[in-house]
Amino acid sequence: MDIHALTRELQMDNGSKIVMLVADGLGGLPMTPGGMTELETAQTPNLDSLAWRGVQGASIPVKPGIAPGSGPGHLALFGYDPLHYKIGRGALEATGIGFELQEGDVAIRCNFCTIDANGKITDRRAGRISSEESAPLAISLRQVKIPGVEIFVEPVKEHRFVVVFRAPGLGGNVADTDPQKTGVPALDPVAQDTASQRTAEIAKEFLSQAKKILSGHPKANFHTMRGFANKPSLPSYREVYGLRAAAIAVYPMYKGLARLVGMDIIGAAHTLSEQIDTLEKHWNDYDFFFIHFKYTDSTGEDGNFQGKVARIEELDAILPRIEALNPNVMIVTGDHSTPSYLKSHSWHPVPTLLVSDCCRPDPHKAFNESTCITGGLGQFEAQYLMALALSNAGRMGKYGA
């Protein structure tokens, strides 16, 4: 069942406004048995006040027991079934550095590697070469010229860079050239379907020219190609929800994910406060605002419990500025949990809060992992959150007569 079949049919425009504030990796765990989570530890008077007026629940990003990456985590929050809509690795890497993929582009994750005199790989990551050293090398590959193909090469980090081929009709289904072990040569790029034959040929030619350009470098004298992927094809927010949507994010990855569903990227904020400046400035221009806050995830990934607590408190302190704009629906949630205890994304359901004048409030006067379990939204799959948002905003008619 695709929820968009319903939202496409039932959507209405009443001029109401929805704000979705995503605290990345919001959900947590206690550090010791019987202890409190990051969100339970944080002083969050504004969230508590919203909890009093709103309804909360525990959102399951994908399915019970499945920890998602940022891609599926956000697609689910945006209301796109994360098991149906997949973003290829290459496309996600390009998105993550802010590269604007166009329809039909093929994006490829590349790794610098070291090969010996016989062409056998001796190090799959070129001695984990530093970004300072690898970026100019990646840029030097822009010398590669292949007739009829526009080629982009962008440094990422350390041994990683991205290559994008742009030419009409290129398929994205080509096997990795990384043999996943050393002592053997890199594989040739092999098309997995007819539509990708030309892509494989272009990749082969690229590798051949790159080998010459890189030859002589002591560590990064060749590279592999992985995760060939076309730009994913996602219906837009305008199409499936009838919303003019904008994303206010600091990091390229989240701007990129929002762009994939047709959101405008607005502002150039570097801080949460600047993000809210952007929100205020563009309040009349859009129906839906996605605000992304990264640091609840990064502190969690670092295992920095107190840091995550502080970031949650920072987020809480900004809420009155959003409330002052009187959104019809305000949502606070996360794309997944990132417990400091695990230092990684996890499968645990995510505390999610929805406030509108017609939500059915539950008895909770706080908002955290313990309260959300028994909140009025129950446990629900994140992909239904947008339908809840639209209905609470008065933007959905009834299904059937």
Next chain:
Amino acid sequence: MDIHALTRELQMDNGSKIVMLVADGLGGLPMTPGGMTELETAQTPNLDSLAWRGVQGASIPVKPGIAPGSGPGHLALFGYDPLHYKIGRGALEATGIGFELQEGDVAIRCNFCTIDANGKITDRRAGRISSEESAPLAISLRQVKIPGVEIFVEPVKEHRFVVVFRAPGLGGNVADTDPQKTGVPALDPVAQDTASQRTAEIAKEFLSQAKKILSGHPKANFHTMRGFANKPSLPSYREVYGLRAAAIAVYPMYKGLARLVGMDIIGAAHTLSEQIDTLEKHWNDYDFFFIHFKYTDSTGEDGNFQGKVARIEELDAILPRIEALNPNVMIVTGDHSTPSYLKSHSWHPVPTLLVSDCCRPDPHKAFNESTCITGGLGQFEAQYLMALALSNAGRMGKYGA
């Protein structure tokens, strides 16, 4: 959506251990309005202590309102969608008596019946003939010989027995011969597809020879054939979860179900204590242990409320021996509810408890039908329990980047 598509892709082996203790028919009901269930009545200090450290929820075996048999109940717990994977009646009957079906076998449930001089059925169950009388009769049918086919005949209980045909390429799609009423002759076995033509012919020949062998018996002078079924084809635990799995069960049915998903059947225990002996002995040999406890179901089926309470207390008392082994994930659940009040399997959600060092504990300090409703796992379909187990054991990577 098949959760195995995810577990196949994301599984990792970190050497951790999972124990799933299944108290058959665990869930119950109060005998009088306002009363307590069997699990609420039982003194369960060890379960309560696990509840304190763990997370609980109410598992729905198939879908809300659906009471499952043992087959779908266990398949769901094992993580196999019980609406997708079906075990034919004949195959389940053979499994239930411990018959080891091989790929391509066709198993058939047979009922002794009484026919009159005109071949019309006068009693579809041969006067509910006793097991003592019917077992030698079933064994006498081993005289049936059909060229090119290996034939097995196994007594079950009273008027029931099982026949298995083993020959290459036999399809299992043959209509029942039981006309479901008396006063008419049994039907001929009719193939429902081309692959089952030969099976139908073999069945016809079997019935013809059987009629001669049984003629003259006052009650059981013929038999019907129902539930023709091939061995079900289920991917193995090794394949879908990367687990070396073992089953420790007393009853053949549960050993058989475990065997169908590729578990090794270990030990020859007759008591719960002996089952735990087996667990201890083989602790280093497997990653996953399924321990089946039958008596919570059989007492429930008997309507023996106090008996079920006592069996739950017996189960509780053994828990410290399992805990002493320090499993990374420990689960206590049931395959369905069997309330003494109903004397049958029921559709009620099943109290389910999961303990690991990274589960997100809920506030409950007891474990029963009332607490599990508001537990941290919420209400969830049993088929997702294995994904939760794997993630809590650190055996799953994240989905998407």
